[in-house]
Amino acid sequence: MRNDTTDVRLPAAVHLEIQPPSSYSSSFGSEPWQREIRSFRGEVIYENGRFPHFRMEDGEFDDADEHDRHAYHVLARLRSTGELIASARLAPAELLAPSKVMALDEPGATRLLSKERLRRTDVLEGARWVVHPHHRRQNIGQLLVVASNVLAQRLGRSLIWVLAGTVAGQDAILRHFGFWEASPDSHPMPEVGDMVKLLACRPEQLLGNHPRLAAQVAPAVLDELTRIRLGRESSPVA
Ligand SMILES: CC(C)(COP(=O)(O)OP(=O)(O)OC[C@H]1O[C@@H](n2cnc3c(N)ncnc32)[C@H](O)[C@@H]1OP(=O)(O)O)[C@@H](O)C(=O)NCCC(=O)NCCS
Numbered sequence: 001m002r003n004d005t006t007d008v009r010l011p012a013a014v015h016l017e018i019q020p021p022s023s024y025s026s027s028f029g030s031e032p033w034q035r036e037i038r039s040f041r042g043e044v045i046y047e048n049g050r051f052p053h054f055r056m057e058d059g060e061f062d063d064a065d066e067h068d069r070h071a072y073h074v075l076a077r078l079r080s081t082g083e084l085i086a087s088a089r090l091a092p093a094e095l096l097a098p099s100k101v102m103a104l105d106e107p108g109a110t111r112l113l114s115k116e117r118l119r120r121t122d123v124l125e126g127a128r129w130v131v132h133p134h135h136r137r138q139n140i141g142q143l144l145v146v147a148s149n150v151l152a153q154r155l156g157r158s159l160i161w162v163l164a165g166t167v168a169g170q171d172a173i174l175r176h177f178g179f180w181e182a183s184p185d186s187h188p189m190p191e192v193g194d195m196v197k198l199l200a201c202r203p204e205q206l207l208g209n210h211p212r213l214a215a216q217v218a219p220a221v222l223d224e225l226t227r228i229r230l231g232r233e234s235s236p237v238a
Pocket of ligand 1: 173
């Protein structure tokens, strides 16, 4: 497991943003920021035509997913232009019907919960960890992982689980950050052309292994949570 001994820093040019669940809305896509996330993810996952279903007939990109409205969306933007350069999604596992993890690896997930003495309501399910190709290998992926763990801790969730792709070594990168392999089985996920594996992390442990980055990222996460909560209080009750 990686320790925070290297000089990883929150890039100064990057702004962290968190968008809240929008479970009240029947479709995730009515707000401009929701369409922006769907289009951003669609364009990155499209990968020069490798997954053509992420490009619509009108030439626009889209990644529609039923779990989006239940999730917190952790985003990174360039401060200078506001351009969205990375995103990840974290949803309370018990709200997902069905959770992708439960759908693909229910035995592994059940064993994991039992071993960790946790319930599904203790878990955030992570997905769609995506950094724009022009901004990779600059610690933005790591920034999202650490921010997601701070968020989980603040929401009182003891575990993050994800189905990590293996083809490009994404599972190895997540293990490097402090996730562990929670199940020996791999499962095909044809929509993104990958074999995926169940990985998990305990936010307390992962943040303990990245103390400097965690200390830098935590205030930004707390600011965003305050902004989200204030926004909710001031919006009209439906
Ligand atoms: C996986 C992904 C999110 C990583 O984002 P990133 O911003 O490039 O990651 P970081 O710069 O924070 O790199 C984190 C660490 O992983 C390493 N790493 C990143 N990409 C790597 C790669 N392709 N191969 C090997 N190591 C890699 C980095 O060297 C770094 O380690 P270091 O800090 O010791 O140098 C990005 O490559 C991506 O969007 N891929 C396509 C979508 C995807 O597959 N998502 C994952 C679904 S499970």
